[in-house]
Amino acid sequence: MPDTAQIPLTQSFPGLLLSARAGRRVLDGLEQTHARAREFAETHVRPRAMEIDRLAGSDPNHFPWEVVRAGLAYRMLSVLIPRQAGGVGGLLTHGVIVMEELCAACPGIANIFGAHALGACPLLVTGSIGHWDGLLREIADAELRGEPILMALAITEPEAGTDVEDTCLMRRARITSAARRVPGGYRLSGAKRFISNGSVARWITVFMPTDPRDPADTWTCFLLDSRSEGFSVSRVEHKMGQRACPAAELALDEVFVPDEAVIGRPGDGMPITLMTMATSRPGVAAIATGTARGAYERLLAWLQSTSDGGRLLERQHVQLALAEMHEEIHLARQAYMDAALVLDLEALGGTLRHPMMRLYNRIPVSWRRARPMRSLLSTPAAREAAASFLRRKTDARTATRSLAISSMAKARGADVAMRVSRRALEVVGLTDDPVRAELQKLWRDAKLTQIYEGTNQLNRLEVHRGLCAGDVMEIVPSARHRGAA
Ligand SMILES: Cc1cc2nc3c(=O)[nH]c(=O)nc-3n(C[C@H](O)[C@H](O)[C@H](O)COP(=O)(O)OP(=O)(O)OC[C@H]3O[C@@H](n4cnc5c(N)ncnc54)[C@H](O)[C@@H]3O)c2cc1C
Structure with missing residues (x-):
C-alpha cells in the first residue's frame, strides 16, 4: 500500500519498532565499534587528510597504504564480515556508524573502506557462504596478520x-561488456x-551480461581476481573530491573466471545490484552525514578558537546558521540509521538464523574450506536452494520499501552534505586560516555523494516507486529462473 494517508506506526518510525523487537542484537558491540572507528579516525585519518588529498590531487596513483595498514588493527576491513568467517560480524547498523566517524575526519580515506565493503556486499546479500569461508575469511585472516586485501565493485x-x-x-x-560461456567458467x-x-x-x-542481446535478463555477478591474465587498469581519474580513494577504469580482455566465481545464480545480476544498493545507500548517507559533520565541527572550532571567529560567533545570523547545520546533520543521521535498521532487521533479516546455516556452522572450518564443499556449494542445485531461501525470507515488497528508505536517506544526506559544507565556507569567508582549505576539501568531497550509488x-x-507508488521491484531472486547460460 502506498505511504500516503493513515500511515501505520511501523511505516512512520520503521527503525524504532524493529529495533525494539530485536533488543540487544542491534546494540551488541555497537559502542565498541564506534569507539574503535573514532580512535582510528582521530589518530590516523584526520591528521593525514589534507596531505593525502594534496598528494592524490597531483598524482591520482598515490594511494595511502600506510593508513589502510593502520586501519587493520581496528579491523576496518572486516566490520561487516560475518563472525563465522572470522570477521567482526557487525550489522549494517555498525557499518554506517563507522562510516560517519571516518568521514568526519576524511571522506576520501573513509571511502577506501566504504568501497571495500561495497565490493563485499554481493557476497553478503546473496548469503554466498562458500565465498564467506573462502574470500571473506581470507580477508579477515590477512587483516589479523597485518596484510590488507581490498575489494571493489x-x-x-x-x-x-x-x-x-x-x-x-x-x-x-x-552495455558493451559481456561474459562468454566456456568450459568450466566464463x-x-x-x-x-x-x-x-x-x-x-x-x-x-x-x-x-552473459548475452549482450539480452543484458537485463542475463546480468550476472562474478568475483574477479585482479591478478588474472587479461585484467588491467587503463586509467586512474583525476578526482575533484574524495581523492584518497582512486577511481579507475578497468579493461578486461577475455579474463577467465571459474563457475565458482559466479555470485548467486547466472542471470540474477539485477536483483543482486538492487539489494547491494539497498545495503550500500545507508552507507553513502552516513558518508554524507559524516562529511557535513566534519564541516560543522571545523567551523565551530574555528569560531570558538580565533578572534575573527569569536566576533562572528556573537552574530545572530551565524548562530542561526550553526543551529540549522546541527539540525540537518541530526536529521540526516536519523534517516541513515532508520534505513540501516530496516535493512538489517527486515529486508536481510533471518538469513543468518536459518537452521541450515546453523547446521553448516557446525561443520569444521577446514572441511568447509575444502575443495569438495566449495564445489558442492557452487552447483546449480545449491545456488537454487540459496535463491529460494532468500525468496522465502524476504518478500519483494519489503525489500522494495527497504531500497526506497535507503535511497531517501542517501539523497537527503548528500544534499545536506553539500548545503552544510557550502554554508560553513560562506561563514568563514576569505579568512587566511587553514580552516578554509579544509572546508573547501569537504565541499569537494561532498559532491560525490550526490553521484555514486x-x-x-x-x-x-x-523513493517514488517504493514509497509513493507502492511498487514491487524484482529485488529478490525470482522463482522464474532465467538460467542464463
Ligand atoms: C568518483 C566516482 C566513483 C565511483 N565509484 C563507482 C564504483 O565503485 N563502482 C561503480 O560501479 N560505479 C562507480 N561510480 C559510477 C557512478 O555510480 C555513476 O557515475 C552514476 O551511476 C551515474 O552514472 P553516469 O556517470 O553514467 O551518469 P549518467 O547516467 O549519464 O547521468 C547523467 C545525469 O543524468 C541524470 N539521469 C540519467 N538518467 C536519468 C533518468 N532516467 N531520469 C532522471 N535523470 C536521469 C543523472 O541523474 C545525472 O544527473 C563512481 C562514479 C564516480 C564519479
Missing part, C-alpha cells in the same frame, strides 16, 4: 551509468569505469 561502464542501476532503464542501457571482456578502489583492489565483484535523481525515482 564494478557496475558502471563508459556508456552505461544510471541505466545499469535500475531494472526499467536496464533494457535500454548501452571469459569476461569489456571496460568498467569510475571504479572506486579499482586500481588497488585484489578482488572485484564485476557485473556483466546512483545519482540523487535515480534515488528519488526509487
Whole structure:
C-alpha cells in the first residue's frame, strides 16, 4: 500500500519498532565499534587528510597504504564480515556508524573502506557462504596478520551509468561488456569505469551480461581476481573530491573466471545490484552525514578558537546558521540509521538464523574450506536452494520499501552534505586560516555523494516507486529462473 494517508506506526518510525523487537542484537558491540572507528579516525585519518588529498590531487596513483595498514588493527576491513568467517560480524547498523566517524575526519580515506565493503556486499546479500569461508575469511585472516586485501565493485561502464542501476532503464542501457560461456567458467571482456578502489583492489565483484542481446535478463555477478591474465587498469581519474580513494577504469580482455566465481545464480545480476544498493545507500548517507559533520565541527572550532571567529560567533545570523547545520546533520543521521535498521532487521533479516546455516556452522572450518564443499556449494542445485531461501525470507515488497528508505536517506544526506559544507565556507569567508582549505576539501568531497550509488535523481525515482507508488521491484531472486547460460 502506498505511504500516503493513515500511515501505520511501523511505516512512520520503521527503525524504532524493529529495533525494539530485536533488543540487544542491534546494540551488541555497537559502542565498541564506534569507539574503535573514532580512535582510528582521530589518530590516523584526520591528521593525514589534507596531505593525502594534496598528494592524490597531483598524482591520482598515490594511494595511502600506510593508513589502510593502520586501519587493520581496528579491523576496518572486516566490520561487516560475518563472525563465522572470522570477521567482526557487525550489522549494517555498525557499518554506517563507522562510516560517519571516518568521514568526519576524511571522506576520501573513509571511502577506501566504504568501497571495500561495497565490493563485499554481493557476497553478503546473496548469503554466498562458500565465498564467506573462502574470500571473506581470507580477508579477515590477512587483516589479523597485518596484510590488507581490498575489494571493489564494478557496475558502471563508459556508456552505461544510471541505466545499469535500475531494472526499467536496464533494457535500454548501452552495455558493451559481456561474459562468454566456456568450459568450466566464463571469459569476461569489456571496460568498467569510475571504479572506486579499482586500481588497488585484489578482488572485484564485476557485473556483466552473459548475452549482450539480452543484458537485463542475463546480468550476472562474478568475483574477479585482479591478478588474472587479461585484467588491467587503463586509467586512474583525476578526482575533484574524495581523492584518497582512486577511481579507475578497468579493461578486461577475455579474463577467465571459474563457475565458482559466479555470485548467486547466472542471470540474477539485477536483483543482486538492487539489494547491494539497498545495503550500500545507508552507507553513502552516513558518508554524507559524516562529511557535513566534519564541516560543522571545523567551523565551530574555528569560531570558538580565533578572534575573527569569536566576533562572528556573537552574530545572530551565524548562530542561526550553526543551529540549522546541527539540525540537518541530526536529521540526516536519523534517516541513515532508520534505513540501516530496516535493512538489517527486515529486508536481510533471518538469513543468518536459518537452521541450515546453523547446521553448516557446525561443520569444521577446514572441511568447509575444502575443495569438495566449495564445489558442492557452487552447483546449480545449491545456488537454487540459496535463491529460494532468500525468496522465502524476504518478500519483494519489503525489500522494495527497504531500497526506497535507503535511497531517501542517501539523497537527503548528500544534499545536506553539500548545503552544510557550502554554508560553513560562506561563514568563514576569505579568512587566511587553514580552516578554509579544509572546508573547501569537504565541499569537494561532498559532491560525490550526490553521484555514486546512483545519482540523487535515480534515488528519488526509487523513493517514488517504493514509497509513493507502492511498487514491487524484482529485488529478490525470482522463482522464474532465467538460467542464463
Ligand atoms: C568518483 C566516482 C566513483 C565511483 N565509484 C563507482 C564504483 O565503485 N563502482 C561503480 O560501479 N560505479 C562507480 N561510480 C559510477 C557512478 O555510480 C555513476 O557515475 C552514476 O551511476 C551515474 O552514472 P553516469 O556517470 O553514467 O551518469 P549518467 O547516467 O549519464 O547521468 C547523467 C545525469 O543524468 C541524470 N539521469 C540519467 N538518467 C536519468 C533518468 N532516467 N531520469 C532522471 N535523470 C536521469 C543523472 O541523474 C545525472 O544527473 C563512481 C562514479 C564516480 C564519479
